[in-house]
Amino acid sequence: MLAIKKIYMDYETAPVGVSHMPQFAWELVSDKKNVKQKSYELQIAKDADFTDLIYNSGKTESEESAHVYVQGTLENAKRYFVRVKAADGEEETLWSDTASFVTALAGANGEWEEGAPAWKAPFVSAETDDSYKNASKGTYVRGNFEIKKEVKEAYAFTTALGLYQFYLNGRKVGEDEMTPGWTSYRRHLLYQTYDVTEYLQKGINGAGAMLAPGWYKGVMGLTKARNNYGDQTAFTMEIVVRYTDGTTESICTDTSWTGCDSPVVFAEIYDGETYDANLEIPDWSKAETPSGSWKPVQLVFFDTEVMRAQYAAKVHVMDRIPAKRIFKTPAGDTVVDFAQNMAGRIEVTASGKPGDVIELHCFEVLDKDGNVYLDNLRAAKATMKYTFAKEGTVTWHPTFTYMGFQYALIVSYPGEPKAENFTACTLHSDMASTGKLECSNPLLNQLHHNFLWGLKSNFLDVPTDCPQRDERLGWTGDAQIFCRTATYLMNTYTFYKKWLRDLEVDQTPEGGVPHVVPNIEEGRTDGNWLLSQGPHSAAAWADAAIINPWTMYLMYGDKDILKRQYNSMKGWIDFMRAHAVDYIWNYKLQFGDWVALDAEEGSYFGATPNDLTCTAYYAYSTGLFVKMAKALGKDDVAAEYEELYSKIVKKFQDTFFDAEGNMTAQTQTAHIVALYFQLTPEKYIEKTVEGLKKLLAKENGHLVTGFVGTPYFCHALSQNHALKDAYDLLLKEDFPSWLYQVKKGATTIWEHWDGLKDDGSMWSADMNSFNHYAYGAIGEWMYRAMAGIEADPEQPGFKHAVLYPRIGGNLKYTEGNYHSIYGNVGVKWEVQGTQILLTVQIPVNTTAQIRLDQAKAVVKSDGLTFTKAADYMSAEAGSGTYHIVFEQ
Template identity: 55%
Template structure:
């Protein structure tokens, strides 16, 4: 039976607040094989029953079911639209109408009739207290409300209230952007929250990223000195008329009971100072002060339809620990980002003080040193009226453990709950296998993403940093996009990357950029500059290309093309005879082959820089080809060839060896195709030698590690790749697992084998970069690979790599077309491979480790270039084969 399970809009299930009509796609279900779409018929309506159509495509003969850009009648602002589709296939079946999907427009081209208002003055620029804003307004007592929407944003962090109830369920809005260039606003349906007659709208504002204390230099007021709210309520009556209520001088302001709120340091809240009913109609605001108007360029405003931060999970406290030093510590069993919610009873003025941290030291005591100057503390003063519940709202903490410094009465674990927050992204990946430690590693990788994808891709969630380091984001981008739907998340961040680039095309180390102009006290950054480090700045090219590869939407390439080109041109401008290097370089950051006391690995910077120069230039050339920019494609393709040739001349000896005998040098040369074909086997064998020199261990850092297993498995060394992954002594991924990690560490030896710690100045235990090995689990172990000639998994390459002594592996990836699933099991000396291909796609199955095909099902395998391969359409398949001698498995009867 043929059906459409659901429609996607810009990759999301629904959108609430858009500036333009989204690209449309849908997922097709069928119980048949080889199903391809023949035609589609899409409708868009302002009514849920589709009686008020604004668009009807009629039947369109086309196989395209993703990334459709439609010419829809000009949209109205503050309006809900419904979409549905039906299709036919190549086997004569037709579907019914799909379930409808919804989108809500923002203000579109309608001018804002509201102003940015503040309850602060310029004298409050050093203040970290929250403020309240409110306004009473009247609606017609005789007209029925058909729909009502509020569009809101803030300079700072805001929460909105209407008639005493909170509006929406987003957190930390409007998020962190390059505010002067790009400020998001949110849209909420408030139809059921309004009364005919009198109403009150209110907001609470905190400093947040906008004016708060940010960065390891601990500066503040990066973007401005006053918090401010912009809010426009649009009421639609059933007679077709509209009423608009906007933030203006008529609003009133006051201080909040939230006396202090900073992202790194936490919050202080005095429940005795709560103004009960402040956002309700019967409240007297005579003692409140007048608001001021804050000037802001409304051209920076852009609607945010999806991807806001949300409360995603709740974790119960696992244990109450009394440390050797006598501290009371709650263990939530998982390193995470979020808050602790608690229930407490006591006298007025009694105090709760909670200090959040990541790990206990070797003696089992509280370890705070790696937080540096971040306090990560919440304080709550009781009102003293029965049970009270509370948690922060305007900061968040990175923690597994909580030191209870003050708490009235006896502690009971049931009084505490950890609330996990991160950007709202659909889960798309699943991986499990017969090795429990690998399963825990995958868990740790996933939780590293959850902890650090809080509106921007941060390096870590706990210390006085939490910055959008471009290197970390670039390294982890492909892994993240298997685990979760990151299309919306990265598209938002890339807008800021483009906005913060230097006029010459240089890319800041962190996005949004708050380092430039604020690093006088940092020796490296003060002398070396705050932009254009290889492997970091290359996020400008790698991330858009990865988004295109995973989701097939050309718009990300179009939107970022000038940024991508700007970065490659910057490198070319500052290269010397096609060898690239520029000011401060992080190189193979924190590699273990670095000199004692240094963060910089042993691989020469000019080699790393030139390798990345070649890689990004090639990706730009490919992008130009996709976008049909023919002249650019020719130019950058030729430039890439020239850089490769120069790399070979400079970094290979006449005898065919690389000039740098480091693991990372060989990894980058192999994975970026910089090795002459005649030397590929030799270079790969040398990499294995270098691995064996360290007893099979890696000594790589941020730029070598993500590619290590790929460099081995793609060059006839799959056993070594598996062995590297499965090492469980220091240094290795599983060393961290065996040490009890629940996320990925910043350093291989964050906690050393003797229990001592790496230097506390930079020792995060929740740092996702080394979790980039997750990409190898999905692309190689599970063998689910995208084809860049048919991106978004329109054509899928299924090429799993059994091994590692495993007896089974099971993986799934929810692509834009549907669920791709791969399972392999080792049974009686053979491998049983089952896989599923979604409708309207095709696949090529490659089995490089197969010696003989026993059962191919309906697939016609051919043997060519040392591997068995077959082509197939959608459906479920089962293949049995005998593996070759390179495959190490534990067989079951």
């Protein structure tokens, strides 16, 4: 039976706030093999009955079930309904379940490109004097409006300078948290769209927002500056109401609104939140005139040309984790343990009387004696505090901050705290889960858990380095290193698309890419020893401008992201070209193989020379840019940069290999990048692999790599006939290794291989995060090699997959799944004596090449024809589930 399981619009199932006609895709399922779509019919309507169509493709002969583009006229602030049916030449599906999307505000001329909206509502602020500039308190703003007729539908468009929560008639609107997120506000501000039809009432309505400093004006960054983007929080709202009589009305913030201080007396990203219930104003956002010291708002100018609609990947509470225990430390402190390192907040319930206080300090780890360890938070206070106004029981959580923690120190609590009084609420961008991986080794399963939770802890609107200390910045290197792993784990398309926009607008006029995006450190680098040496354009960090779009193209098959980022990508390549000397690229501050273990004592910088790592990335990114230019049909550009690429590669080979084919830098990372980036002269590949293996043996089989070498280490081995060495490296359990952390009880990935030493002591508190996903990039190898789920660059997005599981590591079985835009790609292999039982799943409307690792003979082919290749036997397969048995 052929059926349509799911419809996607711009890779989301129900986007709200679409500022252009989205692209469409649908997931087909069938109980047959070799099924390909022959035709489809797609309809878009203004009503759920599809009587008022704005688009009808009719029966369209096409195999394409993703990246389907249509023409149609969209209205402002309107929900549209979508359905599709498809046929494979033998069967036709029923109409799919109805999906929908909601449009945002069109531009000034009614255009529906992804540009600035025609924004009418002013920003209003309760911060009306200078006393607020250096304050961290929260405020309310509110206003009333009248609904005189029966409402058909209504949509609110809201955003803020600072963090906000939006209320109508006493109810919080939506489930979003930490809105409007973190962007390069003066160049890029997101607004949110809400269906508020059910929130409105006939007669007088109340609207309002709670505001707090957040990333916009709070203390942020390595330089600990305040007011990085502005010194005044403000809120703006436009509600478009469509009445049953066909008329439309817009309701906006204006000078009739009033504001006052809120019960949030302190809120900062790093330091936490303090809430005084004595300052609560009952029914403050309802239509009735509330009590309190309300005053006229001040209008705040903001350039609305930089505003864009956010249609998905907004921050939500994603998990609720009950406390596992409450215990006393040897030092006598009372501590709550959630048994999982994470990012978010704690919801606490307590009974108290006026003046009683709940105060918790969040932290990650216990010291070697089992006591509270706060030093690695540096200056971050990570504190939540609530003061009772009256006798009773309350359930409270902070609203305008988040913490990275596994534990909480109970500083103050009325009564006897019990585990059931505390619930951890994780916060991260809402992204659908796409990847699963399990094997016979429980330590590897825990490692998978750990890098997944590293993602969940650090994808809070921006791909940050860590969620706990006074940093939490969008370091481009971390984001680049982990991008492929992240995209296996979750649908990161919208998340990265948003962040790459900030990367683009924060590039220097010459094309240089900041170390952190959003670039909160711009113009404020003198106070930091690191950034003062050069605030942008470090190899492997800035290359996120190239590698992240390439990864998205590879995983989703989407050319839109290449078009969007084209100028950014070209700008970065041209920056390197402008600053290269005879094709050797190096520039100001370079992080190199950051925190590699072969660094000199007391240094963060690994032993691999910057000339080598920089030029390797210069070549790698230029080569990827050539591929993307070709994908976009820019053949002249591709030819120009292909010539550049050839010259960089030749210079790399001439410079970093001697006459005997030895690498001039005898480090693991030098060999890794030369191999993985395909920069090694062909005649020296085997010698380079042997050189890498010798360097590995010199360390008793251990890695000593940092941020540059680690992500590609296992790939460099397994792709060059050294699979056993790759598995041996992965499966090391002593320091330094991935599984060392697991054996030490880690539930996330650490910043340092020895963040917690064998004797229980800590690496330097100055930079010792226990929730730092970068080294979790090993997940990419586990999906691509262990499970063998690989995208084909010639037919990206898993339109054609390469399923090549590499059998090894004394594993009895490995099962991996990746939910692509077409459906689930699945691989499971089991070892039974000398035979391998292989099960693969290929989605409808796609094909795959199945490779049998080191196969000597095929015992069961399930109708496929396998032929011998160098290290494997292979067969092309259409959609369906296949059960194969082969001898190894």
